[in-house]
Amino acid sequence: MKKNILFLLFILSSFCQAKELNKTYSLWYDRPAFNRGGNYSKIAAKGYPFDEDWERWSLPIGNGYMGANIFGRTDVERIQLSEKTIGNKGCYGAGGLTSFAEIYLDINHNHAKDYKRELRLNDAISTVSYSYEGVDFYREYFANYPDNVIAIKLKANVPGNISFRLRPILPYLHPENESKTGRTGTVKAEGDLITMEGNIQYFNLDHECQIKVVNYGGNIRAAQDIQGKQNTIVVNQADSAVIFIAAATSYQLNDSIFLLPPLEKFRGNEHPHRQVSERIKNATDKGYECLLKEHITDHQQFFNRVDVCLTEETPVIPTDQLLKNYKEGKRDPYLEELFFQYGRYLLIASSRAGALPPHLQGGWNQYEYAPWSGGYWHNINIQMNYWPAFNTNLAELFIPYVQYNEAFRKTATRYAVNYVKKNNPEALDPIDEENGWTIGTGATAFSISGAGGHSGPGTGGFTTKLFWDYYDFTRDLKILEEHSYPAILGMAKFLSKTLKPTPEGILLVDPSSSPEQRHNDKYYQTVGCTFDQGMVWENYKDLLEAAKVLNKKDPLLNLIKEQIGKLDPIKIGESGQLKEYREEKKYGEIGDPHHRHISHLCPLYPGTLINSSTPEWIEAARVSLDSRGDITNGWAMAHRLNSWARIKDGDRAYQLYQLLLSLKVTENLLGNNPPFTIEENFGATAGMAEMLLQSHEGYIEPLAALPATWENGSYRGLVARGNFEISVTWKNRNAVKFNILSRKGESCRIRYANIKQTKITDSNGKSIRYRVLEKDIIEFKTKPYNSYYIQF
Template sequence: MKKNILLFLLIFSSFCQAKELNKIYSLWYDRPAYNRGGDFSKEISRGYPYDEDWEHWSLPIGNGYMGANLFGRTDVERIQLSEKTMANKGAYGQGGFTNFAEIYLDIHHNYAKNYKRELRLNDAVSTVSYQHEDILYSREYFANYPSNIIAVKLKANRPGSISFKVRPVLPYLHPYNKEKTGRTGVVKVEKDLITMQGEVQYFNLAYECQIKVINHGGELKNTEDGCISIQHADSTILLITAGTSYQLRESVFLLPPEEKCKGNEHPHNNISARIAEAVRKGYEELLKEHTADYQNLFSRVDLCLDKNVPSIPTDQLLKSYQKGKSSSYLEELFFQYGRYLLIASSRAGSLPPNLQGGWNQYEYAPWSGGYWHNINVQMNYWPVFNTNLAELFIPYVEYNETYRKAAMRNATNYIKKNNPEALNPQEGENGWTIGTGATAYGIGAPGGHSGPGTGGFTTKLYWDYYDFTRDRQILENHTYPALLGMAKFLSKTLKPDANGLLLADPSSSPEQRHNGAHYQTKACTFDQGMIWENFRDLLEASKILKRKDSFTKIIEKQITLLDPVHIGESGQLKEYREENKYSDIGDPIHRHISHLCLLYPGTLINGTTPEWLNAARVALDKRGDRPGIWKGWPMAHRLNTWARLKDGNRAYTLYNLILTEGVMENLWSLCPPFQIDANFGGTAGVAEMLLQSHEGYIEPLAALPDAWKDGSYNGLVARGNFEVSATWKEGKASEFNILSRKGEICRIKYTGIGQAKIIDSNGKSVKYHNTGDNIIEFKTKQGETFCIQL
């Protein structure tokens, strides 16, 4: 599989050369982050102590493997370190993402002038600068992916001015105990190297972090309290890396906790080699390597809604926006921030981004910091394809295909329990399944508050992986096997009713309650609809690959008997077949809008089903924009569904709500507490407003709001692997540019496009066919750009 992934990376990157963005995007502040410590009076889903300062004010950097939160302090700087495989028993016994280490820099500059801390999204470099006693001090931080190193540089404009102490701390250490929540750890200092080592009891997980301290000038010495002191240096560099004995392999999901990491290599040798190579390269080469790698991804997409860049700090800009003062720059910034966070938390070879992305300061991350499959992990990847970052989906592919064997076992057990008559005794023929909860160490099966449709919801990502890239190797090696295995499972969850329809039984609409309990039924809209999506995608994949067998024929019949969509007495798309009026069953303003997954990210409800579209609109409107206390991801899903309804102004209202009610000072999204998914869902929603392609044609500016009357974008991607750019004024497009990355026929819809002029890369006019309804189509060549002038 890795050979195929590497080939895809080479081919895909050839289409995606870095471009210069129209402006600098940065989060910046005129004071350090607070660091007042955790509040032990609050416990958020066992994620304690609650640390408002970490969640609201610290700035995140990451390279997929590691994440660091930076506080930018002048007295005692705090660098909080995370590593995604670092886990304890967790809230549910399946493993929980936990804080790796704290690194303090005792600088003791207790006052500062002209202070500024910044996170530049254009190059993923964070900086701090200030004056103390008439000396200008500055710090620079970045997380390098190719070398898996976090680098920090401290310098001043006067030689010999850098004096501080590096003080490492291993948090949440406990003796081994019968509950198996123990964690050991020691800190060793030898010359210019700090080593932090220990083990986590529950998984017999070894972990290690090394910090190499390189001083230029001055004096470096070890202190009695296990720290490194720098005195009167011209500059100092810290090289940081961390890892555990975790290995992503099938046994992690099949063995009991104490055996999951048994026999694995201790991380010491790999970490030592990483540090040695980073020292050999040197700081400047590491920075150059990081910048080139990162910008190749980030610079692919440019969005311009306003040419002005505000001159006030980000927290003040956000506060002003929340009081009603518009800022297109902030809206652009949040869009690009989602892309930045995805690059920082999802790289090949690392685990996927979890509920907290790749950052966590708690002993027990809220809800275990896992991969929740009833919307959260899917939302993490909603912007990956349409914002031109397709290779960032590889971590989920690697994760999913590694847990697949355990998922097959879960599927067999599920069918044995719920529909034994459909059980196939042959190994693997019951397919695979996934429930809501999953971590780096374990996965669940459907049940409780989410039904079997969760699997179809997940394989939708696999179909989009192919549909956006049109890479046949992806289809053959990854998409088709995922779809086929899931279809084999889902086909066995269906039972015939008296009318000959096939109904998922048991069935649950995720997390919805009725009369105080999770409501279980037959054939809720979410389950039936996601089964339909999986079957439809499998049949399409089979057609492309020319694979037709007896099972394909079964699916061809079963898909016609699903009957997934029903309209109620209130004109609403029903969540349950048995409901009559809206809110007969469940919470009427529930955070989940699972029955509307058929509209987004599904495609069953679309422009060819106007009655269903209207019913979806009614249900979405009645669900409301504010789902109780829940902000963040519930608003982000609503944003994307309103975009699919082509209602740009209502979609914009949701985007505005995310920024006004669901975002903290560091622009992290608030659920509450902090969850990363709305950052990704918000970015996906903006892209969906500006470009849609799920109906068999490209539709730029499909849900353009009145608030964005003038603007442009470059580099968004449509299905068929077309890279699209657009320019508009007073709400009307003047030009589209289409880069055909696979050479397929281009179909595009826009009002008045039948009168457009199309010019190819050589300046020659291109003939096109006007199919009516403001849709045209024309032939393309791979690698050629076509300019459509309106």
């Protein structure tokens, strides 16, 4: 309860008043999404069926808890419902997501005219409009977070024309069986309410969905399907109708989920019927218009914080045609803006306090076995999901991962003990907690793995980087004290026990693996690879900074101060490359030279070890990036994009941004690994922000990697470390003005060419004194929530 109150206090303290954006951002199409069924001949994501139409054409809405994919059809509308806590055995046998329900509306409006379907990012509302037999029809869909319901409204411009059959199903039902893959359930309609309830055998996990229909005019009745089962609702000749959807399971996030075997995880938990019923009743009592207004206010408090303007024009062609033109070489800055804002929209829709974090597909999944289990892969997926949270002004959206991580921490401590016992027993502490905690690659809503396998212990340091950034961008001491510092300290305790000395006095992680790299057809295991050494360094550096802020005196700190100087994390090879392995000489002699992962460059991004103060390492990183190549998996291209931005090569970063849009995005602008994974979207959004603003070197650097193509533009609301909200206008690739809102009142250091010749004023027009630290770096004092203006 105390943690929840603090989370709410943080939300209130960092609330940004919604502002209107320069333009409307929407995905829109002049035809419905196809719904031709899954292509079972395609092998993707561990061999499970592939639904190309769901992947490419449906439009996602979500509230963090639930997600829905809208097809916008006029004959039989399909609304595919996802919910993050419904899982089955999964494709690895360790638990994985499954689809919750399919909801069909038999409307039977064939050969509609003047058709348009749209997803407006500004207010997170999806719409469908068309005319049929002289009547104009309109549908509206949104996922409300405060009340955790999905709402749909159907109306027409002529009274008495809303008629449809609501026909939901529970998918993938199987009898219980020895392999424990059964799913049982029933669908029952009574009056204006449909209740779908069932059980997942593998976890004995109960689930329920209720769908309430409110008709205005006409009549409504429960009806039988063609098999004689009372499981549909028919609305006839209404003026309008509203549908409310709520779904939940008996899942409750706590440490027992990760400590207990499958059938014990949810034993004794309350059946979801009561909470689902309360949500439906509350939604009905409030009414559609109240929920809509509440939804828009809630969404826009996040979405409207950031505005990026690269063009004043808004295209008048459908999004799929816009994307097609872009792929054919017709650059469109509006599409580049749209793609950036789409990533922010998707994060708002899939990461909200109280719900689970966004998984591999964000908050959406239509499959019986979600690709790669729909998990939280800790060798880059979960990190990339949150890269845009901090610099695009969405820090509160990291709360779900904090809650998830702290729930699995006891299990992670057990894994740490087991790891040290196996690999460095002489370092084992008799007190379990003093061995820290660890995390491996694989994790889901139902289980986690420990360090080892194809990704080394550095995976943990890669993870705690998020916790440091959570503090560093907010500068909230409660966050540091209660969440970030414990996470970073616990990881440092573990990592300190993975190091072994060499005769030369260097400390190396042993055993060590660069994520998913293979050599001679086997995952390559070594000692002290750059990924592991670099992520240990990042964790140690963050711990020492955090301890200094909090004036901590933990006994471990002296050891960390000693060890950090002995890590020797970065080595340069004979090809001029930044080595992935200490033993490599020329680039590519170990492992796949064009591997999707660039884990040895994590000290460049998202780390800070490689920076402009180490120009020889920057150049070596450039050689490695060039040698690795650009064309690979979508998420891996997004990591390359952010890395080129960190090198401050805006043109190469922009090239990756273009390639992502041209090669790794489908008609609905979702990332195409393939199949669909969400990281491409989040990584691309973070990458554009990194091109426009950097702050990892102890100062704020606007336009650090501005490409030549973005000759003129502006942005508002990006966030720099120190909790400075930055707005910039530029012309002919030169800054015109900076607006800096200091949300914590810390000293502001800012770097830009010839900045010492400028004048700084505050919101009252008063000149602000500053001192010159270096040729292009100045520093000045600020006050909390005061604005400062720099004019060029």
